[in-house]
Amino acid sequence: MSMIRDLRAVVRPASRISLRKESGPYETSRERAAATAVVDCAVYRDGRRQDTGGGPLSPQDAMRRVRRDGGFVWIGLHEPTEAEFAGIAAEFGLHPLAVEDAVQAHQRPKLERYDDSLFTVFKTVHYLDHDRVSSTSEIVETGEVMCFTGRDFFITVRHGGQGSLRALRHRLQDDPELLAKGPSAVLHAIADHVVDGYIAVADALQDDIDEVETKVFSPGRKGTPRGTDAGEIYQLKREVLEFKRAVAPLLRPMQLLSERPMRLIDPEIQKYFRDVADHVARVQEQVIGFDELLNSILQANLAQASVAQNEDMRKITSWAAIIAVPTMVCGVYGMNFDYMPETHWKYGYPVVLGVTVAICLGIHRTLKRNGWL
Numbered sequence: 001m002s003m004i005r006d007l008r009a010v011v012r013p014a015s016r017i018s019l020r021k022e023s024g025p026y027e028t029s030r031e032r033a034a035a036t037a038v039v040d041c042a043v044y045r046d047g048r049r050q051d052t053g054g055g056p057l058s059p060q061d062a063m064r065r066v067r068r069d070g071g072f073v074w075i076g077l078h079e080p081t082e083a084e085f086a087g088i089a090a091e092f093g094l095h096p097l098a099v100e101d102a103v104q105a106h107q108r109p110k111l112e113r114y115d116d117s118l119f120t121v122f123k124t125v126h127y128l129d130h131d132r133v134s135s136t137s138e139i140v141e142t143g144e145v146m147c148f149t150g151r152d153f154f155i156t157v158r159h160g161g162q163g164s165l166r167a168l169r170h171r172l173q174d175d176p177e178l179l180a181k182g183p184s185a186v187l188h189a190i191a192d193h194v195v196d197g198y199i200a201v202a203d204a205l206q207d208d209i210d211e212v213e214t215k216v217f218s219p220g221r222k223g224t225p226r227g228t229d230a231g232e233i234y235q236l237k238r239e240v241l242e243f244k245r246a247v248a249p250l251l252r253p254m255q256l257l258s259e260r261p262m263r264l265i266d267p268e269i270q271k272y273f274r275d276v277a278d279h280v281a282r283v284q285e286q287v288i289g290f291d292e293l294l295n296s297i298l299q300a301n302l303a304q305a306s307v308a309q310n311e312d313m314r315k316i317t318s319w320a321a322i323i324a325v326p327t328m329v330c331g332v333y334g335m336n337f338d339y340m341p342e343t344h345w346k347y348g349y350p351v352v353l354g355v356t357v358a359i360c361l362g363i364h365r366t367l368k369r370n371g372w373l
Helices: 003-011 059-069 082-092 096-104 166-173 183-217 230-259 273-333 348-369
Strands: 038-045 072-078 110-113 117-127 140-150 153-159
Touching: 038 059, 038 166, 059 072, 059 082, 072 082, 072 183, 082 096, 082 153, 096 117, 096 140, 110 230, 117 183, 117 230, 140 183, 140 230, 153 183, 166 183, 183 230, 183 273, 230 273, 273 348
Parallel strands: 072 153
Antiparallel strands: 038 072, 110 117, 117 140, 140 153
C-alpha cells in the first residue's frame, strides 16, 4: 500500500474508545519534568529518526546536522518562557510576532504565512469525565498546540496539560514513507489528530445534552414534566461555547491549506487537508446545533417552571374560593344585629351549616371538573 493510502491509518488509531472510559486521542499524563521546555528534539532523514549518539540533541546541534546532511528537525516544546524560546527563534529565523504569540498563548486558531515559515495555532479540546452534569461541572478543557512549519524544520509549542503529541510522533515514526514527505506531513498529522479529538468530544457532549433533555421532558408526579435545574443547562451552554471557540476559527485555515498552493506544503499532502476541513465543518455544525438545542431546552425548562407556578396558583385560588363561602356566612352571622332570619329557629344552625357545606362541595366539584384541582 502506498504512503498516501496509509496516511489516514497512521495518524488515526485503528479503533477509538469512548471518552467516558479513556482520555481519548490526547494523553493526559504530562511528560517527565525537564530542565528546559524542550520535550523532544530529533532529526529525520528519509523518514527515519537519526541516532543522536546516546545523548539528547540540542536544537542548534540538530539544525547543524540537517544543514550538513539534509532531512528536517522536529522540536517539541511545552510552555516555554521567552528566554527559553529566544535561542530557538533566532536559530530558525522565526518571526517575532509569531514567537510572541507562541510564548504568551491564549490565541485563537489561525494560519499565518511568513517568508520562510507557516505559523499555525490549534486549540486542543479534552472531555473531562464526570458522574453527572451539574451547575458547577467542568466538562471541556482546552489547550493549545502551535506549529512552526519550515522547509527543513517543524516546531511544536504546547500549552496546557492536555494534547500530548508523543503517541502521534511514535505512530509517524512507524511509517517512514509518510514521514519522508517532510514537515508538511507532520502538520497534517497534527491537524487531523486535533480534529479527531473534536469529533470524540462532540459525541460525548451529545450524550450529556441528551441526558439533560430527557431529564427536562421526563414525566414527574401526576404525569407532568418534572424539569431540571436551569443551572445545569446554562453550564452546558458555557462548555459548548468554549468548544465553539476552539472549532469555529479553525475552518478557514484548513480550507486555505487545502485550496491554496503553498511551497512549504507537499502537493500530495495538501489534498488531505480537505478531509480535515470537512471534519471541522461537520463538528462546527454539531456545535451550532448543540447551542440551538440547549436554547430550546432552556426555554422549555423555564416554560415548565412557569406552568408549574400557574398550576400552584390555580390550586391556591380554588381553595380560597371554597373557603370564601363559609367565611362569608360566618361573617354575616357574626354581626351584632337584633333581628336576623332564623336566629331563634331550632334548626337554623344545622340548616345554614348544611347549605354552606353543600355550596363548598359544589364549588370543589366544579373546579375539579375544570382541572383546577
